[in-house]
Amino acid sequence: MADEKREIERKYESDDSGLPDLTGVGGVAAVLDKGLVELDAIYYDTADERLAADALTLRRRTGGTDAGWHLKFPVAPGVRDEIRAPLCDSIPEEIAGLVRSRVRDAELIPLVRLRSARDVRHLVDADGALLAEASVDAVTAERLTGKGRAAQWTEIEVELADGGDPALLDLVEKRLRKAGVRPSRSPSKLARALDQTAGPRTGRTSRRQSRPEPPVTAGDHVLAYLRVQRDALVELDPAVRRDVPDAVHRMRVATRRARSTLRSFRSVLDRSVTDPIGVELKWLAGELGVGRDQEVLADRLTTALDALPADLVTGPVHARLAAWAEARHGSAQGHLTGVLDSRRHLTLLDTLDTLLADPPLRTAGGKRPQKVLDKAVRKDLATLSTLVEQALDLPSGRDRDIAVHEARKKAKRTRYAAEAATEALGAPARALTKNMKSLTTLLGEHQDSVMARRTLRELSAVAHAAGESAFTYGLLYGREEARAAQAEEELPGLWREIGSGQAG
Numbered sequence: 368m369a370d371e372k373r374e375i376e377r378k379y380e381s382d383d384s385g386l387p388d389l390t391g392v393g394g395v396a397a398v399l400d401k402g403l404v405e406l407d408a409i410y411y412d413t414a415d416e417r418l419a420a421d422a423l424t425l426r427r428r429t430g431g432t433d434a435g436w437h438l439k440f441p442v443a444p445g446v447r448d449e450i451r452a453p454l455c456d457s458i459p460e461e462i463a464g465l466v467r468s469r470v471r472d473a474e475l476i477p478l479v480r481l482r483s484a485r486d487v488r489h490l491v492d493a494d495g496a497l498l499a500e501a502s503v504d505a506v507t508a509e510r511l512t513g514k515g516r517a518a519q520w521t522e523i524e525v526e527l528a529d530g531g532d533p534a535l536l537d538l539v540e541k542r543l544r545k546a547g548v549r550p551s552r553s554p555s556k557l558a559r560a561l562d563q564t565a566g567p568r569t570g571r572t573s574r575r576q577s578r579p580e581p582p583v584t585a586g587d588h589v590l591a592y593l594r595v596q597r598d599a600l601v602e603l604d605p606a607v608r609r610d611v612p613d614a615v616h617r618m619r620v621a622t623r624r625a626r627s628t629l630r631s632f633r634s635v636l637d638r639s640v641t642d643p644i645g646v647e648l649k650w651l652a653g654e655l656g657v658g659r660d661q662e663v664l665a666d667r668l669t670t671a672l673d674a675l676p677a678d679l680v681t682g683p684v685h686a687r688l689a690a691w692a693e694a695r696h697g698s699a700q701g702h703l704t705g706v707l708d709s710r711r712h713l714t715l716l717d718t719l720d721t722l723l724a725d726p727p728l729r730t731a732g733g734k735r736p737q738k739v740l741d742k743a744v745r746k747d748l749a750t751l752s753t754l755v756e757q758a759l760d761l762p763s764g765r766d767r768d769i770a771v772h773e774a775r776k777k778a779k780r781t782r783y784a785a786e787a788a789t790e791a792l793g794a795p796a797r798a799l800t801k802n803m804k805s806l807t808t809l810l811g812e813h814q815d816s817v818m819a820r821r822t823l824r825e826l827s828a829v830a831h832a833a834g835e836s837a838f839t840y841g842l843l844y845g846r847e848e849a850r851a852a853q854a855e856e857e858l859p860g861l862w863r864e865i866g867s868g869q870a871g
């Protein structure tokens with residue numbers, strides 16, 4: 368079973384002088400010599416180095432206290448999340464799955480071998496508690512593919528102890544700089560090994576690093592927005608698999624943004640190409656919604672239940688709600704992993720890559736962006752206006768609930784279209800984006816109430832069948848009805864405010 372660790376460290380160039388004395392730096396009472404450790408690591412990547420391109424490292428390491436498989440994701444400069452799995456001969460599936468959105472059908476092969484003689488020091492406080500580990504690493508790098516050459520260097524590494532104060536690293540760096548030690552020019556051992564054993568990484572490209580020129584045409588702006596969403600789908604994949612909070616929501620939003628963009632800007636991109644992609648994006652959003660909708664409902668109902676006075680909670684309502692949420696979450700998480708591993712999902716990612724590399728631009732795509740993008744956004748806004756007016760004309764009830772939900776979906780599409788056009792249209796697009804966010808928040812409150820009442824009816828029926836009181840479920844249901852009614856009362860005023868702002 369893999370586990371996770373947040374790694375906060377800094378690397379420095381080293382010469383024969385080694386590690387300066389760090390006693391007295393930021394509460395360091397003593398520097399303990401922990402001896403020499405021999406480490407041997409094989410780094411894996413695709414032949415075209417897709418992981419390295421996005422600053423991910425995958426290795427199988429022996430020696431030291433943490434032998435095993437290690438996968439590292441960049442979080443911020445000097446900060447990485449490390450996923451660890453026990454030592455075995457082949458890449459564990461739980462590790463392989465986390466890089467699948469980047470690797471896809473390519474083979475992961477041994478790329479570089481790094482052997483390090485690590486001279487370890489523990490920086491401890493007056494009570495002997497570990498504050499950080501400092502080491503001097505004598506590294507030998509060997510390229511395992513092609514005609515790569517070997518390289519050697521020595522570096523200093525300072526890693527913060529779990530739960531430590533990052534300010535300590537600033538103080539340590541100040542002492543190191545005073546002693547003439549400078550930060551490493553390379554962010555990791557692997558990056559340095561790749562450079563020094565095979566020269567400049569001219570063949571390696573990254574979704575984050577290889578950006579096109581600033582957008583000029585209407586097509587440029589649309590493709591730039593789509594590229595951000597494609598990147599999000601790839602980068603959020605591991606977070607969804609790891610069940611990182613809010614990852615499913617963010618991935619679902621990226622999916623919806625991409626699909627909405629293809630639909631809103633059909634004058635820019637050939638719909639004979641993009642419509643089938645839109646179908647696949649709709650499928651992915653739906654699959655992601657299985658888990659996300661449950662998360663939202665569970666949080667909403669739990670919060671509402673916790674707010675009730677104890678004497679209004681009759682029966683094991685908390686336990687039943689918790690069991691429902693946990694069962695649904697576990698089922699949804701397993702389902703999502705299967706979706707992300709599916710051929711259909713991986714093909715969708717390949718298709719988006721192809722679209723961005725060779726976009727099916729129509730004539731309007733090559734024109735100046737202001738008129739083209741403004742026309743598309745206004746078309747979405749006009750359709751939204753019709754849907755909102757239709758919803759307001761209906762009496763409260765099921766038909767209005769459906770109409771409000773349709774208006775909500777169109778408001779999101781209008782918001783995403785305005786986002787895509789913001790760089791070209793400026794302040795008006797920013798204002799529309801803000802207005803649509805307010806509208807979708809209100810309409811979302813209404814839809815969440817609809818879904819909450821449906822769930823409460825189901826839970827109430829199960830509780831009643833078990834001989835439990837259904838009183839609390841009915842009370843929560845009534846409060847949800849009131850929340851929906853409040854949203855319906857606020858909608859006309861908000862819509863008039865938005866309309867007057869757009870007219871202005």
